Amino acid sequence: MRLLTRPARLAFLTFFSAAALFTVLLPNIACAQEGPLDKSEPKGITADEIIKRFSAKEKEFKEARDQYTFRQDVKVMTLDGDTPDGNYQQVFDVTFDDKGRKVKNVVFAPQPTLQRIQMTEEDLDDIENRLPFVLTADEIGEYDILYVGQQKQDELNTYVFDVAPKQIEGKKRYFQGRIWVDNHDFQIVETYGKTVPDIRKKKGSENLFPKFTTWREQIDGQYWFPTYTRAEDTLKFSIGDVKIREIIKYTNYKRFGSKSRITYDGQEVQKVDPNSKPADKPAEPPKPQ
DSSP, X not given: OXXXXXXXXXXXXXXXXXXXXXXXXXXXXGGGOOSOXXXXXXXXXXXXXXXXXXXXHHHHHHXXXXXXXXXXXXXXXXXXXXXXXXXXXXXXXXXEOTTSOEEEEEEEOOOOOOSSEEOOHHHHHHHHHTSSOOOOTTTXXXXXXXXXXXXXXXXXXXXXXXXXXXXXXXTXXXXXXXXXXXXXXXXXXXXXXXXXXXXXXXXXXEXXXXXXXXEEEEETTTEEEEEEEXXXXXXXXXXXXXXXXXXEXXXXXXXXXXXXXXXXXXXXXXXXXXXXXXXXXXXXXXXXX
């Protein structure tokens, strides 16, 4: 995001959204918790084995999602108290072209009314690629993962882990926060945290990120895909605070290449196999003698 000063002033500062890199997140996590946290050790399985299983699932689900079409609705608001005073929205469909390549088609994008911040490519990259999935088997070695306990999330029993990058390398983005892992299928069902690091450059340039929560639902009876992300945070810039809210919805998941039906005038049209042989004509009855 880009932070703009008051309209009467010409200078502006560039930033991404939220708190310092190693800000403690735990006091703010309560809003995402359902049942009390049980700090006892898992039974019949080690924490390391749970980590191995859910990271493998995370990679599998991320790859599977690349074979699905879906709609993503992104809303970002700046708030004056609890009242929105600026809005950004973009609705787009993730589909495939005739060569099977994934494409993004924007279907709704009203003129933004944000006056204090402006969306950038980096924000959209986070929204599209980092908020949905945070920790796969390919990335697991880059993180410190601490078992915290067990907790009820709605009807699910979950293992809880705190996650933080071991070190920051170059311009790579990481996740820092907490995850909830279903104790039956070993898959992440909820994520709370933020992307890191925050960046504060010279001359007042501030790159900050908000804390967010992503909830998932089971799709096609097997994949736990993200369906809703919400962020509400006060961004503390050197020139003042900006309160923001982000709401991201993921809907209409459909596997690409599934069987299609062609209809005309309410009736299904049967497809004709071009390689099939024409049916033999029925034999004509013998002519009377």
